[in-house]
Amino acid sequence: MTLKDKTTVTFYNGLNTIGGPMIEVAYGKSHVLFDLGEVYRPELNLPDESYQTLIQNKLIGDVPNFYDPKITGKKIDTDRWEHSAAYMSHLHLDHSKAMNLLAPEIPLYAGPITAHMLPALNEKGDFLLPAAGHKSNYTRSIIAAEYKKPIHVGDITLEIWPSDHDAYGATGLIITTPDKKISYTGDIRLHGYHPDWVHEYLTASKGCDLFISEATGVSWPEEKNDKDSEEFTGPKNEKELTEDIVNLQKENPNRQITFNTYPTNVERLLRIIADSPRKVVLYAERAHLLKESFKKDYPYYYLPGDKKFTDLKPELEVSYSDLLDDDHKYLWQAVSDFDRLQKGGLYIHSNAEPLGDFDPAYKPFVEQFAKDGIEYKALRCSGHADEKELKEIISEVQPAILIPVHTLHPELEENPYGKRILPKRGQTITL
Numbered sequence: 001m002t003l004k005d006k007t008t009v010t011f012y013n014g015l016n017t018i019g020g021p022m023i024e025v026a027y028g029k030s031h032v033l034f035d036l037g038e039v040y041r042p043e044l045n046l047p048d049e050s051y052q053t054l055i056q057n058k059l060i061g062d063v064p065n066f067y068d069p070k071i072t073g074k075k076i077d078t079d080r081w082e083h084s085a086a087y088m089s090h091l092h093l094d095h096s097k098a099m100n101l102l103a104p105e106i107p108l109y110a111g112p113i114t115a116h117m118l119p120a121l122n123e124k125g126d127f128l129l130p131a132a133g134h135k136s137n138y139t140r141s142i143i144a145a146e147y148k149k150p151i152h153v154g155d156i157t158l159e160i161w162p163s164d165h166d167a168y169g170a171t172g173l174i175i176t177t178p179d180k181k182i183s184y185t186g187d188i189r190l191h192g193y194h195p196d197w198v199h200e201y202l203t204a205s206k207g208c209d210l211f212i213s214e215a216t217g218v219s220w221p222e223e224k225n226d227k228d229s230e231e232f233t234g235p236k237n238e239k240e241l242t243e244d245i246v247n248l249q250k251e252n253p254n255r256q257i258t259f260n261t262y263p264t265n266v267e268r269l270l271r272i273i274a275d276s277p278r279k280v281v282l283y284a285e286r287a288h289l290l291k292e293s294f295k296k297d298y299p300y301y302y303l304p305g306d307k308k309f310t311d312l313k314p315e316l317e318v319s320y321s322d323l324l325d326d327d328h329k330y331l332w333q334a335v336s337d338f339d340r341l342q343k344g345g346l347y348i349h350s351n352a353e354p355l356g357d358f359d360p361a362y363k364p365f366v367e368q369f370a371k372d373g374i375e376y377k378a379l380r381c382s383g384h385a386d387e388k389e390l391k392e393i394i395s396e397v398q399p400a401i402l403i404p405v406h407t408l409h410p411e412l413e414e415n416p417y418g419k420r421i422l423p424k425r426g427q428t429i430t431l
Contacts, residue, residue: 005155007180009210010428012061014039014405018216019094021405022061023184027177030083030154033066034173034184036102037088037095038129042359049129051101058425060098068103070132076103083154088142089163089186090114090170091121091264100131100140108142109151111160113169115144120292121263147171148204161201164192166351166383168266172201180209180431183397187214187406189382190389191237193267202396209431211399214406215413216384234380241381242271245348248377249277249331256327256345258334260352263289268350268381272331273298281318281332284309303336343373350379401431 005028014021020039025032038049039059046053051071054060065076066086088096088110096118102108110118118139121127125136145151151158156177163172165187175182183205190198205211235241249257257278261269263286273280279299282290287300288309299316301323302308323332324340334347341347347369354362369376385393394402394415402415403423410422423429 005178007177007182007209007431008428009182009212009403009431010426011403011405011423012063012426013058014061014094015410015423015425016408017406018219018408019092019406020059020061021095021212021214022063023212023405024063024066025156025175025177025182027155027179029081030156031065031081032085032087032153032156032158032175033063033102034087035089035095035186036086036097036099036108037093038097040094040355042361054098054129060101062426066103066106067101068132071101083156085109085151085153085156085158087158087160087173088114089173089184090165090167091117092165092167092187093127095186096128098129099142100128100134100138102140104131104140108140109145109158109160110142111147111162111169111171112144114171115142117169117264117266117289117293118142120289123292159204161204162194162197163188163201164194164198165189166192166262166268166381167264172198172205174201174205174208181207182210182212182431183208183399184212185214185393187216187383188393189385190392191381191386192383193238193271198393199396202393205397205399208397208399210401210403211394211397211415212403212405213390213393213413214384215390215404215410216407217382217386217390218404218412219408221409221412234378236381238268238271238381241268241350241379242275244379245272245331245350246275246277248346248348252346254328256342257331257348258341258345259331259348259350260333260335261350262352262355265351266290266293276331278331279329281323281330283333283335284312284317285335286333287312287316301332338368338374339372341372341374344375346375346377348377348379351381351383403429 008026010024012022017039020037084106086108122139130136145160159174161172163170173184281299284300284302287298291311301318301320398417400418402420404410404413
């Protein structure tokens with residue numbers, strides 16, 4: 001470190017997209033990278049997910065001195081960079097999928113839940129991008145950071161704070177260099193299960209020199225006044241969502257009811273299980289994920305021909321045929337064979353795949369339920385702060401500089417307390 005050193009921030013990806021932020025903070029001979037995701041663009045229908053294909057389509061950032069040289073063919077400049085580290089804010093693929101591309105010698109930090117769950121999620125090798133020289137189901141090492149405990153990377157210090165998002169174990173990051181303080185939200189909201197954690201993180205970030213905030217909530221200005229949209233008619237928070245699922249069961253005592261959720265939204269699933277008046281039965285693969293990650297056992301079923309999991313208790317298995325015949329006892333997770341569900345039944349799609357209108361598979365998925373005589377109900381609760389919450393978040397931090405990321409319209413997010421910068425992809429800013 002010398003007196004001429006200054007903090008720089010380089011933005012490699014995720015500025016005008018929903019997801020995929022890749023940002024580097026550097027000072028002297030030390031630098032850190034966050035996050036390590038891939039932008040979700042199913043409509044591109046890419047031939048493969050090779051490194052070059054992802055770079056060419058801007059699905060990951062062209063980040064020097066972090067990726068594995070076996071993948072890039074480019075040697076890491078260890079003379080320039082004596083201290084390196086990376087961080088992932090949460091489990092979602094647009095923040096984690098490219099983690100195996102990181103050079104194996106660079107330490108990767110994440111919150112303890114993220115670090116614990118990712119190897120289980122990638123058990124079949126279909127969650128993360130593959131690491132060079134390993135089988136597809138290999139997951140590189142992740143250091144489970146202690147919340148709020150300083151992590152020293154040369155001249156840079158990291159603190160990982162618990163936050164709230166619709167991915168279990170989501171965190172925010174506070175970065176301190178010798179001359180600046182930077183806060184990065186990851187994905188964040190105030191209407192989830194733990195707004196107190198978010199407020200505590202924002203208080204710790206108050207007055208920072210740079211606040212890098214996701215701004216997904218301002219991405220669709222054309223829908224702002226659409227009072228008929230699901231955003232206005234659906235549940236306003238996670239508590240209401242669970243209550244809606246409970247009420248649907250009470251209102252339909254003799255009707256087959258099935259559901260599905262996204263695998264990383266563990267806390268929502270656990271709340272549904274805890275509050276449901278019916279017995280909740282999970283697909284065996286999901287029950288296995290919970291067993292692997294948290295050592296918890298739940299009722300489950302197999303589809304015909306499924307591989308059996310040795311860690312699931314046999315006495316908790318419910319037969320698939322019993323579920324197909326049931327109209328009052330079970331609330332169960334349907335993942336396929338939707339045409340075998342009972343006509344007149346109810347299926348609840350709660351942020352499961354396909355995720356929404358932007359996915360070409362979503363419309364035909366929904367339409368098929370109507371053809372099969374099954375009521376389709378989307379019960380969603382966003383993992384992202386809406387426009388009003390974003391204003392509250394920024395007001396709690398009052399940053400000197402705001403940089404909105406993870407949004408289609410960063411120009412719509414304002415900073416009444418200082419500057420707002422809208423960097424271009426690949427741009428470096430000196431603080």
